[in-house]
Amino acid sequence: MGTFNSNNNAQTQSNLPKFNPLDPEQFRTQAHQMVDFIADYYNNIETYPVLSQVEPGYLRTQLPQNAPNRPEPFEAIMKDVHNHILPGMTHWLSPNFFAFFPATVSSAAFIGEMLCNCFNSVGFNWLASPAMTELEMIVMDWLANMLKLPNAFMFSGTGGGVLQSTTSEAILCTLIAARDRKLGNIGVDNIGKLVVYGSDQTHSTYTKACKVAGIFPCNIRAVPTSIESDFALSPVVLRGVIEADVAAGLVPLFLCATVGTTSTTAVDPLSQLGELAEEFNIWFHVDAAYGGSACICPEFRQYLDGIERASSLSLSPHKWLLSYLDCCCMWVREPNVLVKALSTNPEYLRNKRSEYDSVVDYKDWQIGTGRKFKSLRLWFVMRSYGVANLQSHIRSDVRMAKMFEGFVKSDPMFDVVVPRRFSLVCFRFNPNKEHEPGDTEFLNKKLLDSVNSTGRIYMTHTIVSGIYMLRFAIGATFTEDRHVISAWKLIKESAIALLRKSVF
Numbered sequence: 001m002g003t004f005n006s007n008n009n010a011q012t013q014s015n016l017p018k019f020n021p022l023d024p025e026q027f028r029t030q031a032h033q034m035v036d037f038i039a040d041y042y043n044n045i046e047t048y049p050v051l052s053q054v055e056p057g058y059l060r061t062q063l064p065q066n067a068p069n070r071p072e073p074f075e076a077i078m079k080d081v082h083n084h085i086l087p088g089m090t091h092w093l094s095p096n097f098f099a100f101f102p103a104t105v106s107s108a109a110f111i112g113e114m115l116c117n118c119f120n121s122v123g124f125n126w127l128a129s130p131a132m133t134e135l136e137m138i139v140m141d142w143l144a145n146m147l148k149l150p151n152a153f154m155f156s157g158t159g160g161g162v163l164q165s166t167t168s169e170a171i172l173c174t175l176i177a178a179r180d181r182k183l184g185n186i187g188v189d190n191i192g193k194l195v196v197y198g199s200d201q202t203h204s205t206y207t208k209a210c211k212v213a214g215i216f217p218c219n220i221r222a223v224p225t226s227i228e229s230d231f232a233l234s235p236v237v238l239r240g241v242i243e244a245d246v247a248a249g250l251v252p253l254f255l256c257a258t259v260g261t262t263s264t265t266a267v268d269p270l271s272q273l274g275e276l277a278e279e280f281n282i283w284f285h286v287d288a289a290y291g292g293s294a295c296i297c298p299e300f301r302q303y304l305d306g307i308e309r310a311s312s313l314s315l316s317p318h319k320w321l322l323s324y325l326d327c328c329c330m331w332v333r334e335p336n337v338l339v340k341a342l343s344t345n346p347e348y349l350r351n352k353r354s355e356y357d358s359v360v361d362y363k364d365w366q367i368g369t370g371r372k373f374k375s376l377r378l379w380f381v382m383r384s385y386g387v388a389n390l391q392s393h394i395r396s397d398v399r400m401a402k403m404f405e406g407f408v409k410s411d412p413m414f415d416v417v418v419p420r421r422f423s424l425v426c427f428r429f430n431p432n433k434e435h436e437p438g439d440t441e442f443l444n445k446k447l448l449d450s451v452n453s454t455g456r457i458y459m460t461h462t463i464v465s466g467i468y469m470l471r472f473a474i475g476a477t478f479t480e481d482r483h484v485i486s487a488w489k490l491i492k493e494s495a496i497a498l499l500r501k502s503v504f
Contacts, residue, residue, distance in 0.1 A: 016070070030074050037078065042093070045478065049455025050094045054087055090458070095478035098487060099460040101262070101290050101424075102475035106322035112380035113324060116373040124369045126359035127351045133360055136163055136375035143317075143329060143378070146296045146387055150308045153331040155360075161331040162365040163374045167289045169367060170314035170330040171256065172209040173342060177332075178254045178283035178311070179213055180341040186251060195219040195245050196254040199233040199268065201261040201464070203287060210254075219250065227465055230418055231264050233257060235272040242280055252280045257310075259303050260291025263462040263471075264418045264426050267291060267303050274309025286313045289328070293320035294398070294422050297391045303421075320397075320475060321390060323377045339364045397423040400484045401474045407488045413495060417467060423474040426462070429495050441468035443498065450494040457487045 020026075062084045092103050123132035140161030141154045151157025164170045175196070183191060196215050198206050200222045210220050223238050225231040242252050255277050257268040270286060277284035286307060292315030294300040307313060314330040317323040332338050343364035345354075353359045363369045381390075401423035408414045413431040420426075429447050430440055448461055448470060460471050474484065 033074070033078070037081075042478070045091055045094050046096065048086070048089070048091050048094065050091050050096045050458040051452050051455060052088050052090045053455065059084060059088055093476060093478065094458075095476055095480060095483045096457040096487065097476045097479075098472050098474060099458045100471075101319050101473055102477075103318055103325055104320055104322045104475060105324050105477050106381060106385070108380040108384035109322055109324045109377045112377035115380075116376045119373055121373050122370045123373060124363035124371060125349060125351070125354055125361035127353055129373070132373045132375070133362060135373075135379060136362065137161075137360060139375045139378045139382070140329060140331065142382060144331060147292070147304065148295075148301060149304075149313070149331065152308070152333050153313065159331060159333045160335045160360070161329060162362055163371075163378075164314070164328040164330050164366060165326040166205075166328050167203065167287060167314055167316055168205040168209055170312075170328050171206055171285065171287065172212055173330065173338065173366060174283065174285050174312045174314075174332065175209055175213040175215075175254055177338045177341040179215075181283075181337055182251065182253050190251065192216055192219075193249065193251045194253040195221060195250045196256070197221045197223065197238060197241065197252070197282070198256040199223045199225050199231075199258070199261075201225055201231050201233075201263055201266055202256055202258055203262055203289070206256050206287075215253075221245075225266070225465070227418070227467070231261065231266040231464055233268040233273065235269060235276055238273065239276060242276065242282075246280070252282045254283045254285065256285050256287055258291075259286060259288035259295075259315075260422060262290070263464050264469075265291060265421050265424045266418070267421065269306070270304065271306030271309065274306050277311075278309060283311045284309060286310045288313060288315040290316070290319050291422055293317060294394050296321075296387065297394055300394075300422075317378060317381075320394060321378075322381050322385070322393065322477065327374055327377060335365070342366065344369070394423075397475045397479075400479065400481060401425055401472075403481065404472055404474065404484050404488060411492070417469045418464075425472045425474075426469045427472065428467075428469045429498075431495075431499060437466065437468075444468055444470060446498055447491070447495055450498065451491055454490065454494075456490055 063080070091097060093105060119129075121129040121132050123129040126133045137155045137160065140163070141156050144154045144161060153159040153161065155161070164173070179191070179194065182194060186193070191214055194215055196210050196219065198221070202222065207220055207222075211217060221241055223233055223241055225233060245252060255273060257270055257273050259267050259270070274284055276282070288295070288304070291300075291303055292313070295304045310333070312330065312332045314328055316328045318325045318327040354361050362371055401420055405416060405420045405425045408416050408425060408427045413429060415428050415430045417426045417428055428440065428444050435443075444461070445468070448459060452458055462469060462471055472487070
Protein backbone atom coordinates (compact mmCIF):
# COMPACT_ATOMS: atom_id res chain seq x y z
CA MET A 1 0.00 0.00 0.00
CA GLY A 2 2.84 2.36 0.88
CA THR A 3 4.63 1.67 -2.42
CA PHE A 4 1.43 2.22 -4.36
CA ASN A 5 0.86 5.64 -2.70
CA SER A 6 4.43 6.65 -3.38
CA ASN A 7 4.21 5.77 -7.07
CA ASN A 8 0.81 7.41 -7.36
CA ASN A 9 2.13 10.62 -5.81
CA ALA A 10 5.14 10.55 -8.10
CA GLN A 11 2.86 10.14 -11.10
CA THR A 12 0.71 13.03 -9.92
CA GLN A 13 3.77 15.22 -9.53
CA SER A 14 4.98 14.33 -13.03
CA ASN A 15 1.64 15.45 -14.49
CA LEU A 16 1.86 18.89 -12.90
CA PRO A 17 3.20 21.81 -14.92
CA LYS A 18 6.49 23.33 -13.78
CA PHE A 19 5.88 25.12 -10.49
CA ASN A 20 6.68 28.84 -10.57
CA PRO A 21 5.17 30.59 -7.53
CA LEU A 22 6.21 34.09 -8.69
CA ASP A 23 5.98 34.45 -12.43
CA PRO A 24 6.22 38.21 -13.09
CA GLU A 25 3.81 38.20 -16.02
CA GLN A 26 1.22 36.06 -14.26
CA PHE A 27 1.58 38.35 -11.27
CA ARG A 28 1.03 41.39 -13.48
CA THR A 29 -2.21 39.91 -14.85
CA GLN A 30 -3.60 38.74 -11.52
CA ALA A 31 -2.56 41.92 -9.71
CA HIS A 32 -4.42 44.02 -12.29
CA GLN A 33 -7.50 41.86 -11.73
CA MET A 34 -7.15 42.22 -7.97
CA VAL A 35 -6.79 45.99 -8.16
CA ASP A 36 -9.97 46.08 -10.25
CA PHE A 37 -11.73 43.97 -7.63
CA ILE A 38 -10.53 46.24 -4.79
CA ALA A 39 -11.50 49.43 -6.61
CA ASP A 40 -14.95 48.00 -7.39
CA TYR A 41 -15.32 46.93 -3.75
CA TYR A 42 -14.54 50.44 -2.57
CA ASN A 43 -16.93 51.94 -5.12
CA ASN A 44 -19.75 49.62 -4.07
CA ILE A 45 -19.03 49.27 -0.36
CA GLU A 46 -22.24 51.05 0.65
CA THR A 47 -24.29 48.26 -0.94
CA TYR A 48 -23.17 45.74 1.70
CA PRO A 49 -24.63 45.43 5.20
CA VAL A 50 -22.08 47.11 7.45
CA LEU A 51 -22.31 44.38 10.10
CA SER A 52 -22.05 40.84 8.75
CA GLN A 53 -25.33 38.94 8.93
CA VAL A 54 -23.88 35.39 8.99
CA GLU A 55 -24.04 32.92 11.88
CA PRO A 56 -20.99 31.37 13.60
CA GLY A 57 -19.54 28.44 11.66
CA TYR A 58 -21.08 29.49 8.35
CA LEU A 59 -17.83 29.26 6.40
CA ARG A 60 -16.92 25.69 7.33
CA THR A 61 -20.06 24.46 5.59
CA GLN A 62 -19.12 26.33 2.41
CA LEU A 63 -15.50 25.28 1.92
CA PRO A 64 -13.86 21.83 1.51
CA GLN A 65 -12.46 20.03 4.52
CA ASN A 66 -8.96 19.83 3.02
CA ALA A 67 -6.68 21.99 0.91
CA PRO A 68 -6.67 21.12 -2.83
CA ASN A 69 -4.00 18.74 -4.04
CA ARG A 70 -3.76 20.37 -7.46
CA PRO A 71 -3.75 24.06 -8.39
CA GLU A 72 -7.06 25.87 -8.74
CA PRO A 73 -7.58 28.74 -11.19
CA PHE A 74 -7.46 32.30 -9.92
CA GLU A 75 -11.00 32.83 -11.17
CA ALA A 76 -12.32 29.99 -8.99
CA ILE A 77 -10.67 31.46 -5.91
CA MET A 78 -12.11 34.91 -6.60
CA LYS A 79 -15.55 33.39 -7.13
CA ASP A 80 -15.36 32.00 -3.59
CA VAL A 81 -14.28 35.43 -2.34
CA HIS A 82 -17.50 36.85 -3.80
CA ASN A 83 -19.75 34.01 -2.71
CA HIS A 84 -18.36 33.06 0.70
CA ILE A 85 -15.89 35.64 2.06
CA LEU A 86 -17.72 38.91 1.38
CA PRO A 87 -20.93 37.78 3.14
CA GLY A 88 -18.89 37.12 6.28
CA MET A 89 -17.17 40.50 6.31
CA THR A 90 -18.02 43.31 8.69
CA HIS A 91 -17.08 46.23 6.47
CA TRP A 92 -14.75 48.42 8.50
CA LEU A 93 -14.18 50.71 5.53
CA SER A 94 -17.86 51.39 5.04
CA PRO A 95 -18.76 55.09 5.36
CA ASN A 96 -21.53 53.87 7.70
CA PHE A 97 -19.12 52.17 10.10
CA PHE A 98 -19.28 54.10 13.38
CA ALA A 99 -18.19 51.37 15.80
CA PHE A 100 -15.07 51.00 17.98
CA PHE A 101 -12.44 53.33 16.49
CA PRO A 102 -12.01 53.40 12.71
CA ALA A 103 -9.12 51.74 10.89
CA THR A 104 -8.31 54.41 8.32
CA VAL A 105 -6.97 53.80 4.83
CA SER A 106 -5.68 55.66 1.78
CA SER A 107 -4.37 55.03 -1.72
CA ALA A 108 -0.91 56.17 -0.65
CA ALA A 109 -0.71 53.71 2.24
CA PHE A 110 -2.02 50.90 0.06
CA ILE A 111 0.68 51.54 -2.53
CA GLY A 112 3.29 51.75 0.22
CA GLU A 113 2.16 48.36 1.50
CA MET A 114 2.41 46.95 -2.02
CA LEU A 115 6.01 48.12 -2.19
CA CYS A 116 6.67 46.66 1.27
CA ASN A 117 5.41 43.27 0.07
CA CYS A 118 7.40 43.65 -3.14
CA PHE A 119 10.70 43.89 -1.27
CA ASN A 120 9.70 41.41 1.48
CA SER A 121 12.62 42.64 3.57
CA VAL A 122 13.10 41.09 6.99
CA GLY A 123 14.84 44.06 8.54
CA PHE A 124 15.91 42.74 11.91
CA ASN A 125 19.14 44.72 11.83
CA TRP A 126 20.67 47.55 9.82
CA LEU A 127 22.70 45.24 7.57
CA ALA A 128 19.65 43.18 6.62
CA SER A 129 18.28 46.26 4.83
CA PRO A 130 19.91 49.63 5.50
CA ALA A 131 17.20 51.64 3.71
CA MET A 132 14.50 49.94 5.77
CA THR A 133 16.11 50.87 9.08
CA GLU A 134 17.09 54.39 8.10
CA LEU A 135 13.74 55.31 6.52
CA GLU A 136 11.99 54.19 9.70
CA MET A 137 14.25 56.40 11.78
CA ILE A 138 13.58 59.37 9.48
CA VAL A 139 9.81 58.84 9.38
CA MET A 140 9.64 58.52 13.16
CA ASP A 141 11.47 61.84 13.50
CA TRP A 142 9.16 63.41 10.91
CA LEU A 143 6.07 62.41 12.87
CA ALA A 144 7.70 63.47 16.13
CA ASN A 145 8.24 66.92 14.62
CA MET A 146 4.63 67.03 13.40
CA LEU A 147 3.58 66.34 17.02
CA LYS A 148 6.10 68.87 18.37
CA LEU A 149 7.66 66.24 20.63
CA PRO A 150 10.78 67.18 22.61
CA ASN A 151 14.13 66.39 21.00
CA ALA A 152 14.62 63.85 23.76
CA PHE A 153 12.28 61.52 21.83
CA MET A 154 13.98 61.87 18.44
CA PHE A 155 17.02 60.33 16.78
CA SER A 156 18.04 63.88 15.94
CA GLY A 157 18.12 64.38 19.71
CA THR A 158 18.89 61.78 22.39
CA GLY A 159 15.96 59.37 21.98
CA GLY A 160 14.32 57.57 19.10
CA GLY A 161 11.26 55.83 17.72
CA VAL A 162 10.22 52.48 16.32
CA LEU A 163 7.22 51.05 14.51
CA GLN A 164 5.46 48.33 16.46
CA SER A 165 2.43 46.40 15.24
CA THR A 166 0.05 47.39 18.04
CA THR A 167 -0.21 49.41 21.23
CA SER A 168 -0.12 46.11 23.12
CA GLU A 169 3.42 45.48 21.88
CA ALA A 170 4.50 49.03 22.61
CA ILE A 171 3.30 48.82 26.20
CA LEU A 172 4.84 45.39 26.69
CA CYS A 173 8.24 46.52 25.39
CA THR A 174 8.34 49.57 27.65
CA LEU A 175 7.12 47.53 30.62
CA ILE A 176 9.95 45.05 30.15
CA ALA A 177 12.48 47.87 29.90
CA ALA A 178 11.15 49.49 33.07
CA ARG A 179 11.00 46.14 34.89
CA ASP A 180 14.56 45.13 34.07
CA ARG A 181 15.98 48.52 35.05
CA LYS A 182 14.14 48.45 38.36
CA LEU A 183 15.10 44.84 39.12
CA GLY A 184 18.70 45.74 38.38
CA ASN A 185 18.49 48.06 41.37
CA ILE A 186 16.40 46.04 43.82
CA GLY A 187 17.20 42.46 42.76
CA VAL A 188 15.21 39.99 40.68
CA ASP A 189 13.88 38.24 43.78
CA ASN A 190 11.75 41.32 44.44
CA ILE A 191 9.67 41.12 41.26
CA GLY A 192 6.65 40.37 43.45
CA LYS A 193 6.92 43.88 44.93
CA LEU A 194 6.60 45.72 41.60
CA VAL A 195 3.37 47.68 41.19
CA VAL A 196 1.94 49.21 38.01
CA TYR A 197 -0.72 51.88 37.65
CA GLY A 198 -3.43 52.94 35.22
CA SER A 199 -7.04 53.98 35.49
CA ASP A 200 -10.20 51.94 35.15
CA GLN A 201 -10.36 53.47 31.64
CA THR A 202 -6.89 52.34 30.57
CA HIS A 203 -7.12 49.96 27.63
CA SER A 204 -7.71 46.34 28.59
CA THR A 205 -4.51 45.34 26.82
CA TYR A 206 -2.56 47.04 29.61
CA THR A 207 -3.51 44.40 32.15
CA LYS A 208 -2.63 41.67 29.67
CA ALA A 209 0.78 43.21 28.96
CA CYS A 210 1.49 43.53 32.69
CA LYS A 211 0.75 39.85 33.23
CA VAL A 212 2.95 38.85 30.30
CA ALA A 213 5.75 40.99 31.76
CA GLY A 214 5.54 39.05 35.03
CA ILE A 215 3.74 41.62 37.16
CA PHE A 216 1.66 39.89 39.82
CA PRO A 217 -2.06 40.42 39.05
CA CYS A 218 -2.61 41.62 42.62
CA ASN A 219 -0.16 44.46 41.92
CA ILE A 220 -1.95 45.88 38.87
CA ARG A 221 -3.78 49.02 39.98
CA ALA A 222 -6.83 50.29 38.05
CA VAL A 223 -7.52 53.61 39.75
CA PRO A 224 -11.24 54.50 39.69
CA THR A 225 -12.37 57.50 37.64
CA SER A 226 -15.61 59.45 37.79
CA ILE A 227 -17.95 61.35 35.52
CA GLU A 228 -17.08 64.53 37.46
CA SER A 229 -13.55 64.39 35.98
CA ASP A 230 -14.85 63.20 32.59
CA PHE A 231 -13.31 59.82 33.45
CA ALA A 232 -9.73 61.14 33.46
CA LEU A 233 -7.20 59.76 35.93
CA SER A 234 -7.02 61.97 39.05
CA PRO A 235 -3.45 62.76 40.22
CA VAL A 236 -4.77 63.26 43.77
CA VAL A 237 -6.38 59.83 43.89
CA LEU A 238 -3.36 58.24 42.24
CA ARG A 239 -1.01 59.79 44.81
CA GLY A 240 -3.00 58.20 47.60
CA VAL A 241 -2.77 54.78 45.94
CA ILE A 242 0.98 55.09 45.35
CA GLU A 243 1.68 56.29 48.88
CA ALA A 244 -0.29 53.37 50.32
CA ASP A 245 1.75 50.94 48.20
CA VAL A 246 5.04 52.48 49.29
CA ALA A 247 3.94 52.31 52.93
CA ALA A 248 3.19 48.61 52.43
CA GLY A 249 6.74 47.99 51.20
CA LEU A 250 5.85 47.71 47.53
CA VAL A 251 7.83 49.29 44.67
CA PRO A 252 6.04 51.57 42.15
CA LEU A 253 7.24 50.68 38.65
CA PHE A 254 5.08 51.90 35.76
CA LEU A 255 2.29 54.37 35.06
CA CYS A 256 0.23 54.28 31.86
CA ALA A 257 -1.69 57.47 31.06
CA THR A 258 -4.05 57.78 28.11
CA VAL A 259 -4.79 60.48 25.55
CA GLY A 260 -8.19 59.40 24.23
CA THR A 261 -9.50 56.41 26.16
CA THR A 262 -11.39 53.76 24.23
CA SER A 263 -14.73 54.16 25.97
CA THR A 264 -15.09 57.95 26.00
CA THR A 265 -11.81 59.50 24.68
CA ALA A 266 -10.96 60.83 28.14
CA VAL A 267 -7.59 62.57 28.38
CA ASP A 268 -5.43 62.09 31.46
CA PRO A 269 -3.57 65.17 32.83
CA LEU A 270 -0.04 64.39 31.65
CA SER A 271 1.81 67.21 33.40
CA GLN A 272 0.52 66.40 36.87
CA LEU A 273 0.86 62.66 36.37
CA GLY A 274 4.38 63.18 35.07
CA GLU A 275 5.31 65.06 38.24
CA LEU A 276 4.08 62.14 40.30
CA ALA A 277 6.05 59.69 38.19
CA GLU A 278 9.23 61.71 38.66
CA GLU A 279 8.68 61.97 42.40
CA PHE A 280 8.32 58.21 42.83
CA ASN A 281 10.80 57.19 40.10
CA ILE A 282 8.10 55.55 37.97
CA TRP A 283 8.39 54.84 34.25
CA PHE A 284 5.73 57.08 32.68
CA HIS A 285 4.20 55.80 29.44
CA VAL A 286 1.61 57.74 27.45
CA ASP A 287 -0.83 55.68 25.36
CA ALA A 288 -2.11 58.08 22.69
CA ALA A 289 -3.23 55.34 20.31
CA TYR A 290 -6.33 57.24 19.22
CA GLY A 291 -6.07 60.85 20.38
CA GLY A 292 -2.38 61.29 19.60
CA SER A 293 -2.87 61.58 15.84
CA ALA A 294 -5.13 64.60 16.32
CA CYS A 295 -2.26 66.39 18.03
CA ILE A 296 -0.65 67.15 14.67
CA CYS A 297 -3.30 69.92 14.63
CA PRO A 298 -2.29 72.92 16.77
CA GLU A 299 -5.76 73.14 18.34
CA PHE A 300 -5.38 69.62 19.77
CA ARG A 301 -1.70 69.74 20.72
CA GLN A 302 -2.71 70.82 24.25
CA TYR A 303 -3.62 67.20 24.98
CA LEU A 304 0.06 66.31 24.80
CA ASP A 305 1.12 69.08 27.17
CA GLY A 306 3.38 67.47 29.73
CA ILE A 307 4.75 64.85 27.31
CA GLU A 308 8.23 66.15 28.14
CA ARG A 309 7.87 64.33 31.47
CA ALA A 310 7.09 60.99 29.84
CA SER A 311 9.51 58.10 29.49
CA SER A 312 7.76 56.77 26.37
CA LEU A 313 4.85 57.48 24.05
CA SER A 314 2.84 55.40 21.59
CA LEU A 315 0.16 56.25 19.03
CA SER A 316 -1.48 54.30 16.21
CA PRO A 317 -1.59 55.99 12.78
CA HIS A 318 -3.82 53.18 11.53
CA LYS A 319 -6.59 54.66 13.67
CA TRP A 320 -6.57 58.16 12.19
CA LEU A 321 -3.62 58.84 9.89
CA LEU A 322 -4.76 56.77 6.91
CA SER A 323 -2.02 54.16 7.17
CA TYR A 324 -3.86 50.79 7.21
CA LEU A 325 -3.31 48.11 9.82
CA ASP A 326 -1.04 47.54 11.51
CA CYS A 327 0.99 50.57 12.48
CA CYS A 328 1.88 51.75 15.99
CA CYS A 329 4.54 54.39 16.57
CA MET A 330 6.52 54.21 19.81
CA TRP A 331 9.08 56.72 21.03
CA VAL A 332 11.42 56.33 24.01
CA ARG A 333 13.49 58.87 25.85
CA GLU A 334 16.28 56.41 26.69
CA PRO A 335 16.70 53.86 23.88
CA ASN A 336 19.64 52.24 25.65
CA VAL A 337 17.34 51.06 28.46
CA LEU A 338 14.98 49.47 25.93
CA VAL A 339 17.80 47.86 23.96
CA LYS A 340 19.46 46.49 27.09
CA ALA A 341 16.22 44.75 28.04
CA LEU A 342 15.32 43.40 24.58
CA SER A 343 18.62 42.84 22.76
CA THR A 344 19.67 39.48 21.39
CA ASN A 345 23.01 38.81 19.73
CA PRO A 346 23.28 35.29 18.31
CA GLU A 347 26.42 34.47 16.36
CA TYR A 348 24.57 34.19 13.05
CA LEU A 349 23.45 37.84 13.28
CA ARG A 350 26.78 39.32 14.32
CA ASN A 351 28.34 41.90 12.01
CA LYS A 352 30.85 44.72 12.27
CA ARG A 353 28.32 47.53 12.00
CA SER A 354 26.27 46.21 14.89
CA GLU A 355 29.28 45.26 17.00
CA TYR A 356 30.54 48.83 17.06
CA ASP A 357 27.11 50.27 17.99
CA SER A 358 27.25 52.55 14.97
CA VAL A 359 23.76 51.59 13.73
CA VAL A 360 20.25 50.91 14.99
CA ASP A 361 19.21 47.25 15.01
CA TYR A 362 15.45 47.32 15.38
CA LYS A 363 15.26 43.68 16.50
CA ASP A 364 16.42 45.05 19.86
CA TRP A 365 13.51 47.50 20.06
CA GLN A 366 10.73 44.90 19.82
CA ILE A 367 9.63 41.48 21.07
CA GLY A 368 10.22 39.52 17.87
CA THR A 369 13.17 39.42 15.52
CA GLY A 370 11.70 39.75 12.03
CA ARG A 371 9.89 42.90 10.92
CA LYS A 372 8.26 44.42 7.83
CA PHE A 373 9.12 47.59 5.95
CA LYS A 374 6.13 49.39 7.52
CA SER A 375 7.66 52.83 7.32
CA LEU A 376 7.01 52.84 3.57
CA ARG A 377 3.31 53.27 4.30
CA LEU A 378 3.82 56.32 6.50
CA TRP A 379 6.42 57.73 4.12
CA PHE A 380 4.01 57.48 1.19
CA VAL A 381 1.17 58.98 3.24
CA MET A 382 3.23 61.92 4.48
CA ARG A 383 4.75 62.68 1.06
CA SER A 384 1.58 62.11 -0.97
CA TYR A 385 -0.70 64.24 1.21
CA GLY A 386 1.51 66.55 3.24
CA VAL A 387 0.86 67.68 6.79
CA ALA A 388 -1.80 70.19 5.72
CA ASN A 389 -4.06 67.54 4.17
CA LEU A 390 -3.62 65.19 7.12
CA GLN A 391 -4.67 68.00 9.44
CA SER A 392 -7.65 68.74 7.18
CA HIS A 393 -8.66 65.07 7.29
CA ILE A 394 -8.70 65.06 11.10
CA ARG A 395 -10.55 68.37 11.28
CA SER A 396 -13.19 67.08 8.86
CA ASP A 397 -13.90 64.06 11.09
CA VAL A 398 -14.09 66.29 14.17
CA ARG A 399 -16.43 68.67 12.35
CA MET A 400 -18.79 65.81 11.44
CA ALA A 401 -18.71 64.57 15.05
CA LYS A 402 -19.56 68.08 16.23
CA MET A 403 -22.48 68.06 13.81
CA PHE A 404 -23.73 64.74 15.19
CA GLU A 405 -23.29 66.02 18.74
CA GLY A 406 -25.45 68.98 17.78
CA PHE A 407 -28.20 66.63 16.56
CA VAL A 408 -28.14 64.81 19.89
CA LYS A 409 -28.17 67.99 21.97
CA SER A 410 -31.06 69.44 20.00
CA ASP A 411 -33.31 66.46 20.72
CA PRO A 412 -34.76 66.33 24.26
CA MET A 413 -35.11 62.54 24.03
CA PHE A 414 -31.31 62.11 23.91
CA ASP A 415 -28.38 63.03 26.18
CA VAL A 416 -24.69 63.59 25.46
CA VAL A 417 -23.13 61.67 28.34
CA VAL A 418 -19.58 63.09 28.27
CA PRO A 419 -18.13 66.09 26.44
CA ARG A 420 -16.89 65.39 22.92
CA ARG A 421 -13.17 66.02 22.42
CA PHE A 422 -12.28 64.38 19.14
CA SER A 423 -14.59 62.55 16.73
CA LEU A 424 -16.38 60.23 19.15
CA VAL A 425 -19.81 61.12 20.55
CA CYS A 426 -21.02 59.20 23.61
CA PHE A 427 -24.78 59.53 23.97
CA ARG A 428 -27.89 57.72 25.12
CA PHE A 429 -31.59 57.58 24.44
CA ASN A 430 -33.28 58.96 27.56
CA PRO A 431 -36.87 60.02 26.80
CA ASN A 432 -37.95 59.87 30.44
CA LYS A 433 -35.43 61.43 32.83
CA GLU A 434 -37.23 59.77 35.76
CA HIS A 435 -36.60 56.24 34.51
CA GLU A 436 -34.52 53.91 36.65
CA PRO A 437 -30.96 53.41 35.28
CA GLY A 438 -31.79 49.80 34.47
CA ASP A 439 -34.75 50.84 32.34
CA THR A 440 -32.66 53.37 30.44
CA GLU A 441 -29.96 50.76 29.84
CA PHE A 442 -32.54 48.26 28.55
CA LEU A 443 -33.98 50.89 26.22
CA ASN A 444 -30.56 51.73 24.77
CA LYS A 445 -29.67 48.08 24.29
CA LYS A 446 -32.88 47.63 22.32
CA LEU A 447 -32.10 50.74 20.28
CA LEU A 448 -28.57 49.54 19.48
CA ASP A 449 -29.83 46.11 18.41
CA SER A 450 -32.53 47.69 16.29
CA VAL A 451 -30.17 50.05 14.49
CA ASN A 452 -27.41 47.49 13.88
CA SER A 453 -29.84 44.81 12.68
CA THR A 454 -30.77 46.99 9.70
CA GLY A 455 -27.26 46.63 8.25
CA ARG A 456 -27.38 50.31 7.34
CA ILE A 457 -24.97 51.46 10.07
CA TYR A 458 -22.90 49.88 12.82
CA MET A 459 -22.38 51.36 16.29
CA THR A 460 -21.13 49.91 19.56
CA HIS A 461 -21.68 50.67 23.25
CA THR A 462 -19.74 50.97 26.47
CA ILE A 463 -20.45 51.09 30.20
CA VAL A 464 -18.52 53.61 32.32
CA SER A 465 -19.18 54.12 36.03
CA GLY A 466 -22.32 52.05 35.61
CA ILE A 467 -23.66 54.25 32.80
CA TYR A 468 -24.62 52.42 29.61
CA MET A 469 -24.03 54.63 26.59
CA LEU A 470 -23.84 54.40 22.81
CA ARG A 471 -20.63 55.26 20.96
CA PHE A 472 -20.75 57.00 17.58
CA ALA A 473 -17.19 57.10 16.24
CA ILE A 474 -16.59 59.02 13.01
CA GLY A 475 -13.44 58.48 11.01
CA ALA A 476 -13.88 55.92 8.24
CA THR A 477 -12.10 57.28 5.17
CA PHE A 478 -15.23 57.29 2.98
CA THR A 479 -17.57 58.93 5.53
CA GLU A 480 -19.20 62.21 4.46
CA ASP A 481 -21.78 64.53 6.00
CA ARG A 482 -24.63 62.69 4.27
CA HIS A 483 -23.73 59.45 6.04
CA VAL A 484 -23.78 61.11 9.46
CA ILE A 485 -27.10 62.81 8.69
CA SER A 486 -28.59 59.53 7.46
CA ALA A 487 -27.32 57.69 10.53
CA TRP A 488 -28.94 60.19 12.89
CA LYS A 489 -32.21 59.90 10.97
CA LEU A 490 -32.13 56.11 11.36
CA ILE A 491 -31.32 56.35 15.09
CA LYS A 492 -34.25 58.73 15.66
CA GLU A 493 -36.67 56.63 13.64
CA SER A 494 -35.64 53.49 15.51
CA ALA A 495 -35.99 55.26 18.86
CA ILE A 496 -39.49 56.50 18.05
CA ALA A 497 -40.46 53.01 16.88
CA LEU A 498 -39.31 51.58 20.22
CA LEU A 499 -41.45 54.06 22.13
CA ARG A 500 -44.47 53.17 20.03
CA LYS A 501 -43.94 49.51 20.80
CA SER A 502 -43.78 50.29 24.54
CA VAL A 503 -40.70 48.13 25.09
CA PHE A 504 -40.90 48.40 28.88
